[in-house]
Amino acid sequence: MRSDVLIVARPGRTPHIEGRGAIAGRRTQSDTVHLVSSAATPLGGDAISIRIIVESRARLSVRTVAATVALPGAATVESHATWTLEVAGELDLDPEPTIVAATARHHAATHLTLAANGAVRVRERIQIGRTGERQGFWSGSLHADVDGRPLLRHRVELGHGSYADDDIAAPRACVSELRYPHVATDAAGTTLELAGGGGLSTWQGDRLHSRP
Template sequence: MRSDVVIVATAGRHPRIESSGGLAARRTEPDTVHLVSTAATPLGGDAIHVRVIVESGARLRLRSAAATVTLPGAVTVESHAVWTVEVAGALDLDPEPTVVAAASRHFTTTRLQLADAGLIRLRERIQIGRSGERQGFWSGTLHADIDGAPLLRHRIELGSGSVADDEIDAPLACVSELHYPAAHAETSGTVLALAGGGCLSTWQGQRL
């Protein structure tokens, strides 16, 4: 199944929303939108596409109503989520964690286009496995540009078959947080200032 969501935030107006498939979006406050599952997704073979546009002068808080749980499908264990984000205003993007359950393999790609005057906080939280599980795999890629120039190229793998996989001890959870234009943020992770402005915080451990 393919799920598509488009959210456009414009100054002085409620966010405009379009959705189809197993994922919907609901406005919960004047500048806040929550993503809501309308079907069990992502299963193996599913693809989720979310496009977010925050126009100049607009503000948007984007959340999710619950954690995302990925599961293997009948034919394949792989599922995909693609985020396309364009920010000229202010965006606070902080969905609930993604739990990569059983032997599922989930791939997340985020492509961010920032205007120089844009402001963003983008947090991603991943947990490999429910209680007693560790066979899942997750790969996350973030490409961030500012006014067309590269700001960040970032990729993380977790779980079975990842570069950090180890039978004795390996991280099964991570939190990645991008801030712009702030060069420092109070987070639980290690903060790295970026050459083009903003900062990236990363944390890894066993459980969120």
């Protein structure tokens, strides 16, 4: 199944939302949208595409109502999700964790384009496996530019078959948080200040905490 969502935030107006497939957007406050799944997704073979546009002087917060559970499908174990973020105003993107269950292999990519005066907070939380499961795999990439200049190229793999895979002590959970133009002082893990402004905070471990 393919799911597509478009959210456009304009100053002085409620967000515009379009969608098809298994994911829909719901306005929950004047500047907040929650993503809701109407069917189980992503299953193996599914592709999710979410595009968010925040115009100059607009503010938008995007959340999800529940964790995302990636599951293997009947024909393939692989699924894909792509986030395209075009930000000239202020965006706070903080979905609930993605759980990669059973033998699922989920690939996520985030492409962020920021205007010179844009501001962003993007947090991603990943857990390999439900209780007792260790066979899932996740890869995530973050490609961020500011005013046409590269800000960050970041990629992480977790789980079975990843570069860091180890039966004894390999991490099975991670949190990544990008903030621009400010550097986080309250994010989980280690924060790296970026040469172009802002900072990337990363944490890895065996299990996500309730409030990492």
